[in-house]
Amino acid sequence: MWQRLDWETVMRWGWYIFILDIPRFFILEGITLLYSRVKRMSTRSSWDKAADALWSENPLVTVLVPGHNEGKHLYKLIQSMKSQTYKNIELIVVDDGSTDNTALIARSFERRGEIDRFLSATERGGKASAANLGLRYSKGTYVVHLDADSSLDSDAIEKILIPFYRYQNVGAVGGNLMVRNEEQSLTATMQFLEYLQSINVSRIVLSQLGIYKLISGAFGAFPKNVLDRVGGWDVGPGLDGDLTVKIRKLNYRIVFEEEAICKTHVPITWRALTKQRLRWSRSLVRFRIRKHKDIWMPDKHFNFSNFFSFFENIFFGLILDAFWVYYMIKIILVDPQFLLIWFPFKYSIYVMLASGQFLYSIAIAKNKYQVWSKVLYLPLYPIYMGYYMRIVRTIAYIDEFLFFDSYKDPWNPNKTSQKARENNM
Amino acid sequence: MKDSVIEIHGKKVLLLEHAVEHDVLPDPDASDIWVINHADGDLVRRFLRHIIRSKNVKIYLKPVFLQKEFKDLYSIKDKHLKELCDGYVKGLDIIEKIPLIEHALKFIDKYAHKRNFSDFTDNNFYIQKTFDYYYTRKKRITPVLNRQALTGYSYPRIESYFANTRDAFVTSRMLLQEVYTNGWLSRSYVDTSHICHSCSSGFLNYREVCPKCSGHNLKASTIIHHFRCAYVGVEKDFIYKDKMVCPKCSSELKNLGVDYDKPGKLFNCKNKKCLHEFQDAPVGVHCVDCDTEQAPHDLVVRKIYEYEITPQGIQVGLHMRYGTILG
Numbered sequence: 001m002w003q004r005l006d007w008e009t010v011m012r013w014g015w016y017i018f019i020l021d022i023p024r025f026f027i028l029e030g031i032t033l034l035y036s037r038v039k040r041m042s043t044r045s046s047w048d049k050a051a052d053a054l055w056s057e058n059p060l061v062t063v064l065v066p067g068h069n070e071g072k073h074l075y076k077l078i079q080s081m082k083s084q085t086y087k088n089i090e091l092i093v094v095d096d097g098s099t100d101n102t103a104l105i106a107r108s109f110e111r112r113g114e115i116d117r118f119l120s121a122t123e124r125g126g127k128a129s130a131a132n133l134g135l136r137y138s139k140g141t142y143v144v145h146l147d148a149d150s151s152l153d154s155d156a157i158e159k160i161l162i163p164f165y166r167y168q169n170v171g172a173v174g175g176n177l178m179v180r181n182e183e184q185s186l187t188a189t190m191q192f193l194e195y196l197q198s199i200n201v202s203r204i205v206l207s208q209l210g211i212y213k214l215i216s217g218a219f220g221a222f223p224k225n226v227l228d229r230v231g232g233w234d235v236g237p238g239l240d241g242d243l244t245v246k247i248r249k250l251n252y253r254i255v256f257e258e259e260a261i262c263k264t265h266v267p268i269t270w271r272a273l274t275k276q277r278l279r280w281s282r283s284l285v286r287f288r289i290r291k292h293k294d295i296w297m298p299d300k301h302f303n304f305s306n307f308f309s310f311f312e313n314i315f316f317g318l319i320l321d322a323f324w325v326y327y328m329i330k331i332i333l334v335d336p337q338f339l340l341i342w343f344p345f346k347y348s349i350y351v352m353l354a355s356g357q358f359l360y361s362i363a364i365a366k367n368k369y370q371v372w373s374k375v376l377y378l379p380l381y382p383i384y385m386g387y388y389m390r391i392v393r394t395i396a397y398i399d400e401f402l403f404f405d406s407y408k409d410p411w412n413p414n415k416t417s418q419k420a421r422e423n424n425m
Numbered sequence: 426m427k428d429s430v431i432e433i434h435g436k437k438v439l440l441l442e443h444a445v446e447h448d449v450l451p452d453p454d455a456s457d458i459w460v461i462n463h464a465d466g467d468l469v470r471r472f473l474r475h476i477i478r479s480k481n482v483k484i485y486l487k488p489v490f491l492q493k494e495f496k497d498l499y500s501i502k503d504k505h506l507k508e509l510c511d512g513y514v515k516g517l518d519i520i521e522k523i524p525l526i527e528h529a530l531k532f533i534d535k536y537a538h539k540r541n542f543s544d545f546t547d548n549n550f551y552i553q554k555t556f557d558y559y560y561t562r563k564k565r566i567t568p569v570l571n572r573q574a575l576t577g578y579s580y581p582r583i584e585s586y587f588a589n590t591r592d593a594f595v596t597s598r599m600l601l602q603e604v605y606t607n608g609w610l611s612r613s614y615v616d617t618s619h620i621c622h623s624c625s626s627g628f629l630n631y632r633e634v635c636p637k638c639s640g641h642n643l644k645a646s647t648i649i650h651h652f653r654c655a656y657v658g659v660e661k662d663f664i665y666k667d668k669m670v671c672p673k674c675s676s677e678l679k680n681l682g683v684d685y686d687k688p689g690k691l692f693n694c695k696n697k698k699c700l701h702e703f704q705d706a707p708v709g710v711h712c713v714d715c716d717t718e719q720a721p722h723d724l725v726v727r728k729i730y731e732y733e734i735t736p737q738g739i740q741v742g743l744h745m746r747y748g749t750i751l752g
Binding site: 097107111118119120121122123124125126128129130132133136137231232233234235239415416418419420422423425 | 636648650652653654655656657658662673674682684686687688689702704705
């Protein structure tokens with residue numbers, strides 16, 4: 001039976017593994033990662049100079065934390081702010097129509113001076129409106145957007161600011177995200193592995209290639225004047241990626257800063273994770289294909305790196321998913337017997353690919369022991385990424401294409417979603 | 426000139442004008458009832474208070490009436506004059522008041538010789554007087570809203586015992602409370618009032634203050650949220666000529682609830698040294714009488730009651746046992 005796995009058959013059914021997946025996720029990533037490491041080390045003195053420039057200018061930095069019912073996280077957030085190496089911080093917390101005691105908690109912190117400014121909207125308006133209200137009253141030269149349940153390493157604010165002094169024309173810096181509750185459930189552990197690959201490694205690579213296009217809402221920094229220029233955040237879900245694209249369109253440079261580390265809380269049940277990923281994936285259609293369709297147009301505003309960043313995103317996110325579905329169905333119809341050999345074969349290749357990527361993660365990880373301790377979960381990774389995530393993504397794409405479901409997501413209040421839909425926002 | 430006595434329905438009625446003018450109390454034995462025949466509310470009040478403060482039971486229990494003809498003139502200065510006497514009569518027609526008059530006169534006849542206050546403390550004297558009056562008049566001790574009173578509420582007759590408003594407030598409430606505690610008065614709830622913690626005044630000015638500098642020159646603005654583009658700012662951000670236009674997406678805001686809503690308020694302190702911006706404006710209370718600035722939770726909360734003499738109170742009151750009981 002195994003003799004059926006000759007090169008020709010393998011290529012017929014799995015050409016994308018060897019033509020696309022391995023070159024993209026192993027070879028290109030490896031080379032770029034290495035290049036970026038070497039470059040970073042060889043330009044150490046420029047980084048040091050940038051840090052000096054930051055410290056001598058010591059600009060006021062607004063840490064902007066919009067949220068709905070996030071009062072319970074505020075104490076930890078404040079502690080995390082107090083322990084920052086960078087001190088010139090203005091902490092603004094915005095309450096988006098919370099229905100719990102968030103306002104009470106935040107007001108008391110504000111009175112004690114531990115929150116510089118607490119703004120409260122009594123009607124829930126969605127995350128974008130809360131962030132914009134905070135932006136309206138922030139005084140910092142830079143604005144760091146943070147989720148209330150994120151916890152920052154003590155040098156994270158300092159690190160995320162340095163790229164503004166290292167490079168010219170930086171319009172946004174994305175922070176590095178690590179999962180902080182990876183022990184809570186298998187779901188969380190798998191996301192821990194995913195974040196290692198798709199954020200820690202992949203964003204270094206995308207940033208190096210100049211096609212990094214999503215600064216997570218959990219932790220990102222922006223010059224205040226750039227945010228003002230783009231009018232802040234638009235109606236979500238997916239507002240963080242949308243904001244990054246708006247900044248890209250103004251020809252600013254978008255940088256990922258691997259050393260600015262934020263530990264984030266991820267969903268611990270499959271149900272919650274599925275909901276989150278459906279939301280994330282729908283915004284690919286909503287923003288990259290619909291709202292920002294001008295990126296694809298070869299007119300006078302055409303910008304190759306913006307085009308390429310969208311292309312990469314759509315190709316690996318959407319088109320390959322379509323292929324995947326096509327081959328799945330085809331193989332079941334044409335040669336279901338073959339699946340018995342093909343599946344283990346393909347699965348082994350993906351476990352190997354995941355292991356290779358895992359090694360990259362180890363190479364760049366600060367806490368290598370923590371990463372190593374999850375090595376036994378690697379064999380599950382292809383199920384997680386290759387099947388579970390693909391199915392969720394495909395469902396999201398279909399329902400957004402056909403039913404515009406992102407506009408019905410209760411994550412955002414209906415009154416704004418409806419208006420956003422009417423105006424193609 | 427002497428005030429004249431006339432007889433109506435078999436009662437000797439003394440019409441008081443000269444006495445009011447000069448604030449002299451006439452001989453109580455010369456007439457059964459007194460009717461005020463003077464138009465000046467201030468002088469009338471002075472005179473009525475003189476009667477109430479008297480130590481002579483024949484005087485402080487004397488049936489005293491005002492004339493309706495003067496009511497409009499009195500009400501310019503004091504709407505509560507009738508609380509200090511037995512009310513109004515019209516055209517000297519006292520027929521309806523006869524039972525009250527007889528009851529009072531009988532009481533005076535029976536008890537006048539027993540009312541010797543020489544060994545009474547001030548407070549016991551006040552209580553006895555109060556019981557005598559409200560017992561003979563079969564009335565309740567009712568608080569009235571009065572802007573001249575320190576707290577806004579007064580018991581006009583009882584407060585008349587005292588020379589200054591502060592004593593009037595403090596001692597009258599103390600006495601009522603004490604007598605109520607002894608079971609001689611029952612009470613029913615009328616109102617709750619908040620009064621200055623330093624001078625007990627009820628004349629208070631409430632306004633929002635800056636939490637930083639306590640200044641009260643504040644500008645309040647409404648926060649507006651434009652649904653379509655998620656811009657949020659204060660009202661003035663949106664004002665363009667005579668329209669409301671979003672500064673972010675330039676579209677016009679037309680319908681509240683459809684295009685935009687108002688999710689909050691924001692205050693600006695206009696104190697040039699402060700200029701603080703804030704949302705939660707605490708309320709500051711300023712006492713108009715003593716100039717004290719205080720927070721609402723510093724105010725003293727008082728309940729206002731109406732009192733009525735209990736059967737036990739009647740027993741004790743008639744037989745003047747306050748001295749032995751109150752000590």
